[in-house]
Amino acid sequence: MSNPDSEAAVDTDKGVSARQWQRGKHGGRRRGGVVSTVKVARSRLKKSILKVSHSPRGPHDAGDFGLAPTDRLSAGAFGKRVTFSARNGPARMGGIHRQNGARPGIHGFCGDKSIRVDRKDESIEDLGGTLLQSKSFDALVKKERWVEWASSFRRSDPRYQILRFFNDVAQEGADNIETDGINPELRSPLLKAFSRASVFTVWRPTSDDAIRKMMTGEGTGKGLDVKGKSAKCGMLSGFVPFLQIHEERHKHMIRTLPREGKIRVYFGAASTRDEAAQTLGIVAKDMIQAVSRAKSALANPKAGRQIQKEAMEKLSWDMEDPNVTKINDYEESNCYGFEISERLFWEAYVIEQDISRDPSSKFDTGRPSEPSYQDMNFTAIRKYHINEKDTKEHSGPRAVLWQHPEADHPMCPRTLLMAYEENGRVVPVVSDFDCFIMGSRGVRYEKPLPPDQLSLMKWCISQTKIILDNPKNVPWTKRWLDILKENAVKGVHPVVPKCGFADPKSYCIIEHAIRRLEESGAVRHGAECFNYYFPQEIDDEFLVISDTLGPPGTVPWKKVGVSELQNLLCQKIEEGFSFPLNPKWILCDPGWRKVYDALLSSALPNVQTSVACWYPPDSGIREQIEDVLQQHPGGFPTSGIKPPSHYEGTSAMDLAELDLKHFMTVQRARRKLRGLIYWLKTYDESRQNNARWSYQLRMESGEEIEMGLDIAQV
Structure with a gap:
């Protein structure tokens, strides 16, 4: 997306016509081009349409002029036909240009030639109307290009993409989404005006840098497999650095790397990749020799204790495959990589390199050095595997590493980023939008939660009661972790579905959202309201996305606090919306009981149908919740036991x-x-x-x- 004011001016020398250029009469060599005519037709509408009719004479088409086949202009352009003529000079995006007092014209590009809509009298054929004034025409086209340029940013905004998807869900009603999916292209736009269905969603907001990188295609949203924290500042702001440690002592505090472990690293240039591969080959040779000497020392019964101790340490360099295997699968996307042993990678990229991130330097991430998060990044890289039961289609994108193009050198560990192999390319990941609540009106939820999830919800309520029965000055996450450990010993460890827990319809909606927003990666997993296995602490801020937040023209998303969100939810219930609530919020967190009571007491049939799907009347769940509320009306005490400030979002849970x-x-x-x-x-x-x-x-x-x-x- 280029700024429409950023195009360079074109000189005022007499232009060469496109047909002359095609025939080579200008003295230069013959090359392909396009002969096009811009026809501005008279219209009675407020807007006229600038139509580009073209006859290709080479490998280019009308789009090469910087004009779409149909661009809308304001009223006032009537009855003129203007011809393009090719000019010497570098290629430029379409725009309005002046130089040295020359008459303005529209310039596009065709291959490496600038195209000009010449305003000279001999180039304009009067069709009987008033001659088009150049000044008004300039302003007209410039305004429309600015509008189109700004609109392109809006369309690429992940918040807008989320809004569009859930509006499509509301328009269709999602009655048969489990079998037919969502097909917005088959629906008439007029149906939207008559549709009573609506959807609003609540999310954990991501950073502005992450949103910008998703908009420009520099990054894609991360899934639940990537636990590392994104950078808050510096050159990596918004991205998730692979290196989550920056203290020298932490190099040796990560968990032992497996002998058979593999890791993939990608670069933006083959020469950079090859330079790194050459260095790794030298390090691998040294490690192989060191392991061989260590094994000999351990086999020698006369070796001293110190020698044996050093030999045991060197055995940690033993690798199943020490080779550096180059990967060219994504060279069409300018992504060149290699696959190496985790042990070789750690020795060459971390142990032997500087990992410091000085405050206010370009390498600073604004995060503490956390060996635990380093272990999590390694875990994400190891998760990807393909076998007969887990195909690539179902296992999700592969987590790999991407070397930032502005790295000081190919072996710099501080600029390595977590990335995904996905859709024929390698893209660094950024923090995604975590869905909190999905509310709807007019979407019928008919199938209740599966029996195993109803049992899990009952288990969640009973374990919450145990915590409330035994209050301690310990944060919620630590208390719940103790519960999980006790149950793990008993064998209680449910398998979480790919898109999380949910009723069948909600699950399909999230599944289609992930598929629709795959390019930006804005949505990767299910909603927190269905998280019965590890319910989290309530955040301080949320992002609400809906076109029902105000009158037409209102920005369809806004950030709200907890109290404002609860009031908004109660208002939405009165408007006929329904949504599930996590039982932990109802039992432990202030203000959520009134939202739950508003759901249960609503007289609207569609709300009661949805509530019966999430809290079946004959399941005993409502009675179980009410019993705990009566015994512990104050919920979970939070005074003085809030987690550290750098554990925002899902950090404590991770x-x-x-x-x-x-x-x-x-x-x-x-x-x-x-x-x-x-x-x-x-x-x-x-x-x-x-x-x-x-x-x-x-x-x-x-x-x-x-x-x-x-x-x-x-």
């Missing part, structure tokens, strides 16, 4: 999930160890019993026991 994962790993190891000890004990007892049995058998047969063999020794 760290808790990592803690839970490590806990479950340790528990599995303990179970295996207990099993091994039990097996060894059983084996030892079996050997002793066999020895006693053999001794008794030999005594009964009258054989002598040589050397008085002791049973314990046997």
